[in-house]
Amino acid sequence: MSGHSNYEPKTGIERWLDTRLPIVRLAYDSIIDFPTPKNLNYWWTFGGILAVCLGIQLVTGIVLAMHYVPHVDHAFASVERIMRDVNYGWLIRYMHANGASMFFIAVYIHMFRGLYYGSYKAPREVLWILGCVIYLLMMATAFMGYVLPWGQMSFHGAVVITNLFGALPIVGEAITTWLWGGFAVDNPTLNRFFSLHYLLPFMIAGVVGLHIWALHVPGNNNPTGVNVKSKEDTVPFHPYYTVKDGFAIVVFLILFASFVFYNPNALGHADNYIPANPLVTPAHIVPEWYFLPFYAILRAVPDKLGGVLLMFGAIAVMFVLPWLDTSKVRSMRYRPTAKLYFFIFLLACLILGYCGGQLPDDHVIPHLSTFTLIDADLNSFVWLSRFAALYYFAYFLVILPILGLTETPLPQPESISAPVLSHPANAPAGAAASPEKRG
Amino acid sequence: MRPQTKGSFKVADTVVGANPDTHAAGDDPNRRDFIHIAAAVAAGGAVASLAWPFIDQMNPSGDTLALASVEFDLTKVELGQQVVIKWRGKPLFVRKRTGAEIAAAIKDDKADLRDPQTDEERHKPGKAEWLVVIGTCTHLGCVPTFGGGDFGGWFCPCHGSHYDTSGRIRKGPAPKNLAVPDYAFLSDTKVKVG
Numbered sequence: 001m002s003g004h005s006n007y008e009p010k011t012g013i014e015r016w017l018d019t020r021l022p023i024v025r026l027a028y029d030s031i032i033d034f035p036t037p038k039n040l041n042y043w044w045t046f047g048g049i050l051a052v053c054l055g056i057q058l059v060t061g062i063v064l065a066m067h068y069v070p071h072v073d074h075a076f077a078s079v080e081r082i083m084r085d086v087n088y089g090w091l092i093r094y095m096h097a098n099g100a101s102m103f104f105i106a107v108y109i110h111m112f113r114g115l116y117y118g119s120y121k122a123p124r125e126v127l128w129i130l131g132c133v134i135y136l137l138m139m140a141t142a143f144m145g146y147v148l149p150w151g152q153m154s155f156h157g158a159v160v161i162t163n164l165f166g167a168l169p170i171v172g173e174a175i176t177t178w179l180w181g182g183f184a185v186d187n188p189t190l191n192r193f194f195s196l197h198y199l200l201p202f203m204i205a206g207v208v209g210l211h212i213w214a215l216h217v218p219g220n221n222n223p224t225g226v227n228v229k230s231k232e233d234t235v236p237f238h239p240y241y242t243v244k245d246g247f248a249i250v251v252f253l254i255l256f257a258s259f260v261f262y263n264p265n266a267l268g269h270a271d272n273y274i275p276a277n278p279l280v281t282p283a284h285i286v287p288e289w290y291f292l293p294f295y296a297i298l299r300a301v302p303d304k305l306g307g308v309l310l311m312f313g314a315i316a317v318m319f320v321l322p323w324l325d326t327s328k329v330r331s332m333r334y335r336p337t338a339k340l341y342f343f344i345f346l347l348a349c350l351i352l353g354y355c356g357g358q359l360p361d362d363h364v365i366p367h368l369s370t371f372t373l374i375d376a377d378l379n380s381f382v383w384l385s386r387f388a389a390l391y392y393f394a395y396f397l398v399i400l401p402i403l404g405l406t407e408t409p410l411p412q413p414e415s416i417s418a419p420v421l422s423h424p425a426n427a428p429a430g431a432a433a434s435p436e437k438r439g
Numbered sequence: 440m441r442p443q444t445k446g447s448f449k450v451a452d453t454v455v456g457a458n459p460d461t462h463a464a465g466d467d468p469n470r471r472d473f474i475h476i477a478a479a480v481a482a483g484g485a486v487a488s489l490a491w492p493f494i495d496q497m498n499p500s501g502d503t504l505a506l507a508s509v510e511f512d513l514t515k516v517e518l519g520q521q522v523v524i525k526w527r528g529k530p531l532f533v534r535k536r537t538g539a540e541i542a543a544a545i546k547d548d549k550a551d552l553r554d555p556q557t558d559e560e561r562h563k564p565g566k567a568e569w570l571v572v573i574g575t576c577t578h579l580g581c582v583p584t585f586g587g588g589d590f591g592g593w594f595c596p597c598h599g600s601h602y603d604t605s606g607r608i609r610k611g612p613a614p615k616n617l618a619v620p621d622y623a624f625l626s627d628t629k630v631k632v633g
Contacts (some may be wrong), residue, residue: 016632119560153629156597159575159581160580160581163578166580178497178498179497181497181498181500181503182527183499183503183504183527183528184575185528186528186575187500205515278582279523279582281531281581281582281583281584281596282581285596285597299598299612302611302614302615303612307612334617359599360598361599375610
């Protein structure tokens with residue numbers, strides 16, 4: 001999408017079209033001839049996997065909308081009808097429901113890859129921010145989609161999430177009433193959630209277009225984090241990465257299919273097969289797994305507004321990450337200290353996710369009571385959440401800003417090709433490995 | 440008439456300058472500037488005034504606002520129990536409190552309360568046994584369970600808020616007491632809510 005184009009129309013029709021709408025040229029330049037670093041590993045295949053996920057969600061979602069009825073009296077029954085009576089409805093719904101989880105698995109891997117290899121650093125800040133926007137839109141879409149079956153978890157999930165906005169001072173109540181279209185989550189709420197659930201994926205698709213555009217200006221980052229220096233450092237996207245991405249997509253689809261066909265409800269919650277009852281909240285209300293880390297942060301704060309602000313802050317902080325990390329070295333391959341903190345960060349996110357699924361006052365180590373600190377036993381999930389949430393924010397706000405100024409990174413290779421050529425396996429007989437050490 | 444009109448045009452021309460497209464910085468706005476500003480203001484005003492209907496359509500509609508108030512027959516509630524009815528889409532707790540529960544609530548009037556209210560302020564005068572509150576946790580709107588928690592009132596299963604027998608928040612993340620709706624006793628055995 002940038003720079004010069006190597007596209008040469010071969011047929012008369014292509015020439016004719018190229019002077020009127022150069023769409024074949026655009027496709028050629030972005031997915032055939034696009035120069036891509038030759039050292040991308042499998043962590044780089046998740047962009048393609050995510051595009052497939054979005055496509056699956058769009059197709060299955062449009063089909064489901066042909067059979068679903070967005071009304072409090074009919075929604076639950078219409079979903080059951082899809083499952084039992086609509087031809088292959090069970091398959092399409094299970095693809096859509098599990099597809100959401102697969103989408104989030106892929107996006108989390110994609111994000112952690114960006115964090116590890118410094119893909120958010122200059123000149124890719126806008127690329128990273130657009131990714132954060134996509135992630136926010138995905139969360140909104142997934143949340144509203146989960147409400148549509150109008151089961152117990154759907155309903156009370158909607159109640160809890162919309163009430164988050166009620167924590168805002170002064171305008172909070174007006175905003176929740178506005179979101180609900182009434183005095184509680186009810187039919188108007190379901191109706192508008194359906195409308196927006198249908199809209200947002202197309203907005204995601206639009207931002208994905210911008211995301212790819214922003215990617216194709218500086219080109220891909222790569223595992224070394226070193227800029228592309230010459231043509232030697234790249235290969236054309238096709239066939240090298242169409243095949244590599246294609247292979248990864250097939251492997252990913254095997255995982256996807258194993259959930260759809262062998263354990264389609266493993267990632268859902270049994271209570272959502274109970275029709276919504278506004279008068280009874282399920283004893284243990286949890287969001288879908290992909291929201292659990294943020295849910296744990298929400299519950300870690302013993303103050304309503306504070307919890308809400310911290311939860312949204314956990315996402316907001318990602319938007320400013322390019323300006324928080326002070327290190328000029330992109331890839332953590334050459335930042336041993338940062339690498340250590342990164343893996344602790346990964347662990348903290350997993351711990352938060354685990355805590356989000358547990359009851360706050362339950363003991364982490366069973367049958368062990370220690371002492372009460374502030375409002376809960378120290379050996380409780382709420383305290384574990386607090387420590388993990390503290391690390392989550394410290395990583396962004398303290399560790400990355402300071403570490404970039406104090407750490408001593410390892411020497412970076414001169415180019416993408418250098419470490420490959422200097423590898424002992426590739427060295428010609430008699431040549432010394434690691435030419436950079438010869439001074 | 441005619442020459443006069445012509446004359447006034449001439450005057451206008453000299454005021455705004457010969458070329459309406461360009462003028463140096465610091466000059467007064469010319470006629471073209473005025474047209475640009477007026478057009479932008481008109482378009483902006485039109486968009487802004489149209490935005491409100493598109494925002495306000497999401498607020499509660501007329502039929503939703505017209506939801507009738509409910510009347511409730513108190514004889515359905517046994518001593519020490521509560522009945523949950525639906526009012527404006529939300530659960531409403533009607534609880535007939537025992538003497539012990541009332542005493543516990545009054546005793547805690549002087550306790551360290553997050554949202555200070557005496558028990559007296561939370562029921563109708565002389566009707567201490569009847570507590571009518573909106574059954575949504577003031578934290579995030581879950582429905583607290585009857586009789587649970589450390590204070591014998593309600594316990595919210597979502598995030599662990601404890602309410603006492605007066606529906607006051609005592610422990611956990613909720614900021615406020617369970618709300619008391621507008622209601623009135625129509626007779627000794629009947630209340631009207633809303």
